Amino acid sequence: MAHIPDGLLSLPVLVGGGLLAAGGLALGLSRLDERDIPRTAILAAIFFVVSLVAVPIGPSSVHLLLAGLMGLVLGLAAIPAIFVGLLLQAVLFGFGGLTTLGVDVVDIAFPGVILGLAARPLLARLDGPVVVVLAGAVAALSVLATAGCVALALALSSPDYLPSLRIVALTYLPLAAVEAVITGFVVAYLKRVKPEVLAPLPREALG
């Protein structure tokens, strides 16, 4: 899955992933407002705990990623949040390697951030059940894009590692469906009780 262990990817893929992740991390941190820090930390903690819980499915096992939700709520700050979560998982539990940390950050965070940022303006204008559908679509597409990125990273390293379509269909499609439902309802709830969480902070207030 999205935690790729050490020793599987080739050096160019590792370096490329590391550079992209470092760029994203720098961008995310430079845009991180003081007021963003608590919710960034809360979602980082949720991501850290939730993606430890693995559910066995056939030949593999899956866990929630919540990248779509993080992209919608945090925007660019989702990159440092996911980086911290993945770093701690690698150090404490050996989930994913330290050399592959950059690739893992790119695989998990970038789709959620890009889709989340793209959907935010539309989400602000919508109301009612459409919100559930849009947020669910963001989550599902994030999961599928993560699957695509993992497959790409493996395929670029060695054609032997190209994941079979059967395994991708077996593991990522159910995950995309579950994440769509969870994200859809969480975002709809947030939009009803605390809509400002889903909107970017007003930048002029920074002074």
Place this chain on the structure above:
Amino acid sequence: MTAPRPAPRPRRTLTALLAAGLLAASVAPAAAHRLKLFLTTETGDITGYAFFVGGGRPEGVEVVVADATGRIVHRGRTDDHGGFRWRPQTVADHTVSIDTGDGHRVSATVAADRLVGAAGIAPSTPPEPAATAAPSAAPAPPAEPEALARLVEARVDAALERRLRPLMEAYDLAESRLRFNDVMGGVGMIVGLAGAAMWASARRRDRKGDAA
């Protein structure tokens, strides 16, 4: 009002401490991987199963056995319980690798000396399933002391393998268990990072206020 401010040293110290802590943590080898492999020998067979930390066994995925030189000597698939069994032809180090095909991969090595006794006896007495090896079914002991010693060694090896297996399985499982303390430690680390970041940004804002 401009109170005398300490030099920005504490922040730098904190950053250095954090960096040092992270570095120290990253140097310690990560003990577990998400896909794990339990490997043992039974009467000369290499057997075991793959399992995911947190539950689940990979079914029907490729098992590759390579010898010490890296030459692939066997390809097979795991059964419904992630298990496999294969009888090596030679007494040598064998490396078993399992790849689920989606970025989960694990490999482990069986040392040659774990195969010595059983493989030595293999040509003369065919291996029996350990559970059915009742004493009454045992053939009459051979007369020559050397053959007898070999037979005894093989039997003791088989009995030990049978008795030790649950222990080794429990150890592998315990080693890869997610500990609540570790999870809470990770959450605490995130809270600490958030606190440090807020402290740093508060200091930056204060300084900006002083400068204005």
